[in-house]
Amino acid sequence: MKQLVALILCLVAATASADPVGRVLDSHVLPGFARLAKETASLAAAAEVGCDERDPDLRAALNGALRAWAGVSHLRFGPTEAENRAFALAFWPDSRGMTPKALAGLIAAEDPVVQDAQAFAQVSVAARGLYALEFLLYDEDPAGSDAYRCALIRAIARDSAGLAQAMAADWHDRYAALMRAPGPDSPYRSQDEAMQELFKALGTGLQITADLRLGRPMGTFDKPRPKRAEAWRAGLSLSLVIAALNSQKQLALMLAEGDAGLQERLGATFDRALASTAALDDPALAGVATPDGRVRVEALQQRVNEIRELVAQELGPELGVSAGFNALDGD
Template sequence: MKQLVALILCLAAAAASADPVDQVLDVHVLPGFARLADETALLANAADAGCEERDPDLRAALNGALRAWAGVSHLRFGPTEAENRAFALAFWPDSRGMTPKALAGLIAAEDPVVQEAEGFAQVSVAARGLYALEFLLYDEGQAGNDPYHCALIRAIVRDSAGLARAMAADWHDRYAALMRAPGPDSPYRSRDEAMQELFKALGTGLQITADLRLGRPLGSFARPRPNRAEAWRAGLSLLLVIEALHSQRQLALLLAEEDAGLKARLTDAFDRALGDAAALDDPALAGVATPAGRFRVEALQQRVNEIRQVVAQELGPKLGVSAGFNALDGD
């Protein structure tokens, strides 16, 4: 019994003293991409079982895949960006309305490219991935359950599952080890550079949440844009904000692990934002079209920006890193 207690204490001490980069990889990054691979595999299974556009099981599986993506969408480096995987899996925002046009072109021509995985991987990213599937499953203008629609849905989910599987495998088999061992054979020359990459990912995620997930539907007071919200057709816009905030909260607290006071301030800031989000009761963020609804979404956006301030002004200096350029710069 004493030996068991000693072992437990030893493991607890080792966990407490684990390197922050290792902690983030083991607790946040690798499980997040494993979940994405699992959820897109379930999505592919659902499409194999039934590919009718209004199928509740298929829609539920897409819900799970989108939530999993929201949990890792801030990790826009390494395996996520390799071979254009992130754009192909999650082409959003679609500021030019390219997805409906790309899908309409395939459908009108009944393009046989949907029959071959390698061929489909070469079509426009606007016709691939989770948001293309959301359009097919929820847009009121999509008609019928004809064989070509079914083949297109199955091509998209097969492709999406392959992209997620490749990301997860690349992280597990190669890239995590490169982050753990900075040096001449790694993209990172030092532990600080690896830490900066993770800190930058946190800032990127919070920026996506504030400026894109909330900012795009807000538009301007004179011209709100509810139909620019993420996955608004599926009514998942607010849920994806909440999913992203939970994931970003986990990353922030892992990075702040050695400072109890900073962890408490970050916890309070995230809890305020998540509390406001939970009370919003506006699944598609359609309320931005009304003054009262807009005020509530703006208040949530301000909560997220308050988190960004704590991260930039306290967490960055504590870690000795800065945000630098991120994946959204220049967009």
């Protein structure tokens, strides 16, 4: 009996290891985009119920959508990038301050484009998506009429829900199957290429967390830039770092399933970074403007870079893949 049980366990393990890409799709990618679609749909529904910028339910719905985006923001390929969906849903970083300008233009003109979903999908990405909505809901000096701002908020929320639904449907109905079955009709010639895409996504996510989510607000010691933090108006900057790291941890551990020791080292390194976030108590990362606060954020960034180093030096060789180019190269 013991021999039979051992044989069954070996067969189960062999079956699981034979389709690592499918396992990541089913447990990480597809659920992540389903959650994003659900949270943005809730956001659109909340905007229809009440479009007052100070409405706590509307703000809570936006916060949920932003966290859901942080959980998939490393998956910057395939349906996420098609038709500029990611840029339209999540135009950040906005290094030139285009979002306030684009929104101000719509509000000043009371542009009727907000009444037509198809037309609104053609406006500048700077005036669309979750970060445009964050600006409107947390702007301390709102401009324009209440009626137009309400219409604009609803238009952005509906558009965001549509973008997220398109991503989720494209992943579920088409792209996941292409990754599961590499070959002439797939963007991937082999399972190794599909695995490399997932490994590259992990590296991209960690780079975004270290260099953008943490690096941008730090600026330089003499000139910190706290208002360059992601979603700082909503006080979500640290929360989005945590959401991203938890999702990236899940992906890393799944990719390392063939090596228990490496899984343990990755888990411990991620846990050290997450422990650093718990010690910050700085929701908007505003503390980077002080020497003590900057040191704490630098320490967190170093923890994230330790994960990046471990992923590059051990996980990549374990999988037999390299990072290659990612979505941030050339930016």
